[in-house]
Every structure is written in C-alpha cells, then in structure tokens.
Amino acid sequence: MADLPGSSSWKEWLLNYSLYIILGVLIIIVVIYEPNFLSTRNLSNILAQASTRGILALGVAGMIVYTGTDLSAGRILGVSAAISASLLQSVTYASRMYPGITEPLPLVIPLLLAILAAIVFCLINAFGFAVLKMHPFIISLGTQLIAYGALCLYIDSQANGAQPLASLDPRYISAVNGSFDIGFMNLPYLVIYLAICSAFMWVIWNKTTLGKNMFAIGGNPEAAAVSGVNVTRNIFGVYFVAGILYGIAAFLEAGRVQSVTTATGLNYELDAISGCVIGGVSFTGGVGTIPGVLIGVIILQVINYSLYYLGVNAYYQYIIKGLIIILAVAIDVRKYIAKK
Amino acid sequence: MRPGKGRVMLFMCMLLAAMFVSTAAMAASPRIGILIYKYDDTYISTVRNALNKALDGKAQISMQDGKGDQATQNDQLDVMIERGMDGIIVNMVDAQAASGVVDKIKKAGIPVVFFNREPNLDVLKTYEKALFVGTNAADAGKMQGDIVKSIWDENKYDINKDGKFQYVMFKGEPDNPEAIARTDFSVSQAVLNGVKLEQIGETFVCNWDTALAQQAMESALAANEGKIELVIANNDSMAMGAIAALSNIGYNVEGGSKLIPVIGVDATDQAVDAINRGIMSGTVKQDGEAMGNAVSAIMLNMINGKAPLEGTGYKYDDSGIAVRIPYSPYVGK
Numbered sequence: 001m002a003d004l005p006g007s008s009s010w011k012e013w014l015l016n017y018s019l020y021i022i023l024g025v026l027i028i029i030v031v032i033y034e035p036n037f038l039s040t041r042n043l044s045n046i047l048a049q050a051s052t053r054g055i056l057a058l059g060v061a062g063m064i065v066y067t068g069t070d071l072s073a074g075r076i077l078g079v080s081a082a083i084s085a086s087l088l089q090s091v092t093y094a095s096r097m098y099p100g101i102t103e104p105l106p107l108v109i110p111l112l113l114a115i116l117a118a119i120v121f122c123l124i125n126a127f128g129f130a131v132l133k134m135h136p137f138i139i140s141l142g143t144q145l146i147a148y149g150a151l152c153l154y155i156d157s158q159a160n161g162a163q164p165l166a167s168l169d170p171r172y173i174s175a176v177n178g179s180f181d182i183g184f185m186n187l188p189y190l191v192i193y194l195a196i197c198s199a200f201m202w203v204i205w206n207k208t209t210l211g212k213n214m215f216a217i218g219g220n221p222e223a224a225a226v227s228g229v230n231v232t233r234n235i236f237g238v239y240f241v242a243g244i245l246y247g248i249a250a251f252l253e254a255g256r257v258q259s260v261t262t263a264t265g266l267n268y269e270l271d272a273i274s275g276c277v278i279g280g281v282s283f284t285g286g287v288g289t290i291p292g293v294l295i296g297v298i299i300l301q302v303i304n305y306s307l308y309y310l311g312v313n314a315y316y317q318y319i320i321k322g323l324i325i326i327l328a329v330a331i332d333v334r335k336y337i338a339k340k
Numbered sequence: 341m342r343p344g345k346g347r348v349m350l351f352m353c354m355l356l357a358a359m360f361v362s363t364a365a366m367a368a369s370p371r372i373g374i375l376i377y378k379y380d381d382t383y384i385s386t387v388r389n390a391l392n393k394a395l396d397g398k399a400q401i402s403m404q405d406g407k408g409d410q411a412t413q414n415d416q417l418d419v420m421i422e423r424g425m426d427g428i429i430v431n432m433v434d435a436q437a438a439s440g441v442v443d444k445i446k447k448a449g450i451p452v453v454f455f456n457r458e459p460n461l462d463v464l465k466t467y468e469k470a471l472f473v474g475t476n477a478a479d480a481g482k483m484q485g486d487i488v489k490s491i492w493d494e495n496k497y498d499i500n501k502d503g504k505f506q507y508v509m510f511k512g513e514p515d516n517p518e519a520i521a522r523t524d525f526s527v528s529q530a531v532l533n534g535v536k537l538e539q540i541g542e543t544f545v546c547n548w549d550t551a552l553a554q555q556a557m558e559s560a561l562a563a564n565e566g567k568i569e570l571v572i573a574n575n576d577s578m579a580m581g582a583i584a585a586l587s588n589i590g591y592n593v594e595g596g597s598k599l600i601p602v603i604g605v606d607a608t609d610q611a612v613d614a615i616n617r618g619i620m621s622g623t624v625k626q627d628g629e630a631m632g633n634a635v636s637a638i639m640l641n642m643i644n645g646k647a648p649l650e651g652t653g654y655k656y657d658d659s660g661i662a663v664r665i666p667y668s669p670y671v672g673k
Contacts, residue, residue, distance in 0.1 A: 034423070036422075036423065036424065039422065041422050042422055045418045045419070045422060049415045049418065152514065155514065155515060156514055156515075161514075161515075161520065162514035162515040163436070163515045163517075163520075164434050164435075164436035164437070164515050165436075166434075166436030166437060166439075167436070167439075173440070177440075253411065256411070256414070257410050257411045257414055257434075257437055257440070258437050258439060258440040259410060259434045259436040259437035259440075261410070261434050261436075261515055262513070262514060262515060263408060263409060263410075263433075263434075264410075264411075266408075266409060267409075304415065305415070305419060308404055308415070308416050308419040308420075309419050309422075309423060311402035311403075311404075314379055314403075314404060314405030314407075315379075315405075317405075
C-alpha cells in the first residue's frame with residue numbers, strides 16, 4: 001500500500017474497532033433524539049432481550065465457522081420451548097397439557113428434555129452434513145420443516161385441542177425473569193445465563209481440541225483431514241454442543257415469553273445468523289470469536305430496541321435494520337480481506 | 341486478529357458511561373403506547389386507523405408492529421414502559437401470554453387497555469388499571485350459523501338433494517381462541533337452527549391467509565368436485581381464497597349460473613364488494629371503527645383519572661372489566 005504509515009495504522013484502528021464505532025454512533029444518534037435513552041433500565045432490558053438470541057447465536061456460530069449455516073435453529077427452539085412449557089405448566093391450571101403432573105417437577109427435568117430434543121435435531125443436521133455430504137443450508141431447510149411439523153403436532157395433541165402452552169409455574173417464571181439488585185442497576189438472571197454460556201463456549205472454542213479442529217476444518221477441510229483431524233467426529237461434536245445451547249435458549253425463551261405457540265421460534269435463526277455475521281463470524285469459514293458473536297447480537301438488539309424507542313414506523317424499521325446489517329458487515333469484512 | 345479484552349472493555353465502558361447520564365423529560369400531552377399484534381391484518385388496520393384518528397391532537401402516540409411474534413411484542417412493551425408512556429393499549433399476539441404483560445405494566449403503575457384478542461380476564465383482574473375491549477368471539481360464529489340457515493332456506497344449494505349441507509371449513513390458526521370459537525359456533529348454531537350439516541374432509545387450517553386457502557380449496561375441489569355445497573371460513577381473507585379457487589373452475593363467477601355459498605367474517609371491503617357482486621354469500625362485520633373509538637376514549641378517561649367508561653355509552657359485561665363491541669351480519673345491500 002502506498003499509504004503513509006500513520007494513515008494506515010489509523011485505518012487499521014478504524015477497521016478493528018468498526019463494530020464498536022457503529023454501536024457508539026447508533027447510541028449517540030438515539031440519545032440526540034431521546035436523551036432518556038441512557039438509563040440502566042434500558043441497558044438491562046437490551047441485555048436481557050439479547051440473551052436467548054445470543055445463546056442461540058453461540059450455537060449457530062460454530063456451523064458458520066464450517067462455512068455452513070443452520071436454518072432450523074428457530075424451529076428447533078420452538079419444539080424445545082414447547083417441551084419445557086408443557087412440562088412446567090402450573091399444576092393448578094385445569095387445561096394443562098399433562099393433567100397427570102400434580103406435583104411441580106424439578107426445573108432441571110424439563111430443561112434436560114428440552115436440551116435432549118434439540119440435540120436430536122442437531123444430530124440429524126450433523127448426519128446430513130458430515131455423512132450424507134449435504135450442504136448445511138439444505139439439510140437444515142429440511143429439518144426446519146420437520147421440527148415445525150413436530151411442534152404443531154405436539155401442540156395439537158393436547159386433550160382440549162390446540163392451544164398456547166401458557167399458565168407456567170411461577171418458580172419457572174421467576175427463575176428465568178428474576179434479577180439481582182447490584183446497587184446501581186438490576187442484573188437480570190438472563191444476562192447471567194448468557195454470560196455462563198458464553199464462558200463455556202469460549203473455553204470450547206479456544207481451549208479444546210474440538211474448537212481448534214473446528215477452525216482448522218472451517219479454514220480448509222482438506223488440509224485438516226490430511227493432517228489427521230477426524231472431520232466427521234468434529235462436526236458431530238460441534239452440532240452436539242449447539243444442541244445443548246439451543247435447548248437452554250428454548251427453556252429460557254419459553255419462560256421469558258410465558259407462552260409457547262406454533263409461531264414460537266419463527267425466524268429466530270435469522271436473528272442469530274445476522275448477529276454472528278455482524279460480529280465477524282465469516283461465511284467464508286474458519287473465522288470468528290465468541291466476544292464477536294456477543295457484540296454482534298447486542299448490536300442487533302440495540303438496533304431493534306432503539307428503533308422501537310424512537311418509535312420509528314414499523315416498515316422503515318426493516319429497511320433501516322437491513323441497511324445497518326449491510327453496513328456493519330461491509331466494514332467488518334474489510335479486515336479479513338486485508339488479512340487474506 | 342480477533343476482538344480481545346481491549347475491545348470488550350471499550351464496549352463495556354461505553355455502555356457504563358451511557359448509564360450514568362440519565363435525564364427526564366416531560367411531555368405536555370399524554371403519551372400512549374400502542375402494541376399491535378400484526379400490521380398487515382385487514383380488520384386490525386381499520387382499528388389502527390380509527391385509533392390514529394381518535395387520538396389525533398389528544399395524545400402523542402407511539403405504535404409498534406408485533407409482527408405476529410409474542411417475544412417481539414414483549415420487547416416492544418419493555419421499551420414503551422421505559423420511555424415513560426402514560427398508558428398502554430395492547431393487542432396481544434398470543435392472548436395466553438397476558439400474565440407476563442400485565443405484570444410488567446403493573447410494575448410501571450400505568451393504565452392498560454387490551455383489545456381484540458382476549459386474555460384470560462382473571463389475569464386482568466389482578467391489576468385494577470387493566471380493562472379489555474373486545475367482541476364476543478362466539479357471536480361471530482353464531483351469526484355465520486344464522487346466515488347458513490337463511491341460505492339453506494333459499495332451497496337452491498342442496499346439490500345432491502340429500503337434505504344436508506356438505507361443507508368445508510377454513511380455520512384461522514390451530515390454537516387461536518377466536519378461530520376455535522368461530523369454527524365451533526358457526527356449525528353448532530346452524531345445527532341449532534335446524535340445518536343438517538356434514539363436513540367434507542378435515543378442517544383446513546390456513547393461517548387466515550388467502551393464498552393458503554386457495555391452495556387448500558383447489559385440492560378439495562379436485563378431490564370432491566360437485567360434492568361441496570357450502571364453504572365456511574373464519575375470516576374473509578380465506579373466504580376470498582376459496583372463491584378464487586371456485587371461480588377458476590367456473591363457480592362463483594359474476595353473472596354465472598353456478599354458485600357455492602361462501603361465508604366469511606370481518607366484512608372487509610373486498611368481501612363486501614364480492615357479496616354485492618353476488619359471488620359471496622355473507623360475512624360478519626366486526627366494527628373496527630367502533631372498536632378503535634371505544635379503546636381510545638377509555639384509555640383517555642383512565643389517563644385523566646375519570647371513570648373508564650364515562651361518556652362512551654358502553655357498559656361492562658358480566659365480568660365487570662370487559663366491554664363488548666357487537667358484531668353485525670352482512671349479506672348484501
């Protein structure tokens with residue numbers, strides 16, 4: 001490059017911090033219109049709203065590192081959410097799905113079943129991708145429909161016919177929606193759950209063979225295979241972990257919204273994928289970080305939240321959101337182009 | 341190169357700095373937040389227009405589109421409460437999720453009026469500043485049943501002369517209470533009126549959608565042409581889909597000789613036009629304008645500390661916290 005050294009490092013700085021700059025600019029714009037925006041309540045709202053999507057995104061991110069994607073994440077979340085909600089309906093609610101449950105179940109049982117269901121769907125995706133050599137886009141397009149069908153059947157199988165799974169156990173609701181008072185602000189449990197999942201995923205991505213091989217395969221599958229990486233096993237491992245995250249996200253989402261219907265989870269995968277991509281997980285494979293995913297999801301939620309906050313017309317919201325996603329990724333992509 | 345600790349710190353600092361600068365601004369006229377379940381719903385659009393008109397100049401309104409997703413609507417509610425709205429008007433996406441919504445609004449201590457999709461009224465009773473304006477879901481179905489009876493009495497549509505109406509049913513959503521009530525009561529009312537009914541095939545669940553209903557009707561006609569004598573749909577959009585499928589094979593064409601009666605709900609402009617042109621047989625009007633006017637008048641009363649129904653001419657139903665806007669049948673000019 002013919003640039004002066006000073007200007008080049010300035011550019012590099014701008015590129016490296018582009019996501020944070022975009023986020024900062026967004027917040028400043030909102031504050032100009034609505035000075036009230038700067039409050040601890042808004043901060044905790046944004047983080048809590050980003051939590052379930054964030055956990056879902058942490059799962060999808062691994063698949064994007066493989067140059068794949070997962071279109072079924074949202075519907076899988078729907079199925080797992082229905083399982084959690086149906087098992088945790090208040091035992092005094094007459095039209096609950098399982099009238100046989102007369103004593104409240106320990107919360108951990110529905111959580112584990114939700115995780116189990118999500119893992120099953122994820123392993124189907126992994127099988128299609130790793131063994132049948134299908135593109136993840138296609139196999140997950142299929143599982144997405146299967147998951148939706150299963151969700152509808154499950155919700156329709158109630159004794160009184162199809163109705164939303166609601167009237168949830170108060171213990172469940174407070175375990176999901178509660179918060180700590182840490183003096184200057186309320187810290188929602190949801191944010192803590194997101195933090196725990198992120199830490200777990202950071203360790204997997206950075207400190208385990210599973211994570212390291214995942215990046216190797218994402219960067220260059222042939223080279224990884226030649227150098228002795230068991231590609232199939234690695235793919236199953238990554239999808240298995242994603243299933244755990246989907247199940248947790250589903251359990252939390254059902255408790256957060258407090259009602260599960262056939263529409264639960266619709267298009268969640270798109271939010272999760274956008275979050276990953278904004279956060280620098282590259283569709284060309286082999287690139288991505290956990291903090292990046294988190295920032296991506298939070299940026300997306302700040303966009304959502306501030307557009308609601310400013311009271312922007314709903315249809316313009318789509319356009320603005322689309323433009324910001326394109327802008328963010330266009331800038332972020334520069335640094336990888338420069339690197340390659 | 342990947343975002344390390346430095347960048348995360350920078351981000352946290354930015355948010356933390358933001359937190360400590362908090363100011364309050366007061367608006368002159370009351371601020372009302374309005375949460376709509378979905379913008380592209382014909383009936384709800386008439387309510388939205390009526391709300392806009394009725395509140396114009398009397399309040400600053402902020403309206404949001406829930407996009408058919410309860411999670412989105414909950415997020416929007418958080419924002420409205422945080423923006424310091426003086427009152428909230430809610431059209432639930434999923435009425436069963438109302439307890440969470442009521443809890444949030446209760447904490448904020450502001451009045452709320454729910455409309456259209458009916459939450460469990462016992463949930464609303466947990467908060468003294470919560471009211472519901474709706475219709476009686478069963479009434480729309482019953483009026484459809486009455487229309488079925490009057491069509492039967494015309495004595496021209498029992499194609500196979502077996503003394504029974506063979507009908508197909510189009511249902512909105514599997515788990516929507518209005519859809520369930522309309523589906524059940526249209527049939528039970530017709531039977532109560534002495535019409536014998538026999539359903540052909542399974543109930544088609546077409547998500548209130550014209551295109552889906554058209555597809556379903558096309559395949560039903562392919563399988564049962566000549567056997568279907570009546571179409572009952574939970575809303576006009578699906579009724580229009582059924583008519584489109586019928587007209588493709590020569591039924592229900594303006595000025596044509598063959599007509600299979602189609603009955604919807606909503607009295608959308610399109611359906612009213614179809615009825616006037618003689619290709620549809622009836623619909624039930626849900627009066628969106630009356631709904632919008634009632635909701636806004638009640639909301640303003642509550643914000644201004646008056647009795648909620650003062651000056652509206654409406655009365656509570658038996659629950660003591662709900663107002664019902666009546667339906668009316670429409671079968672042509």
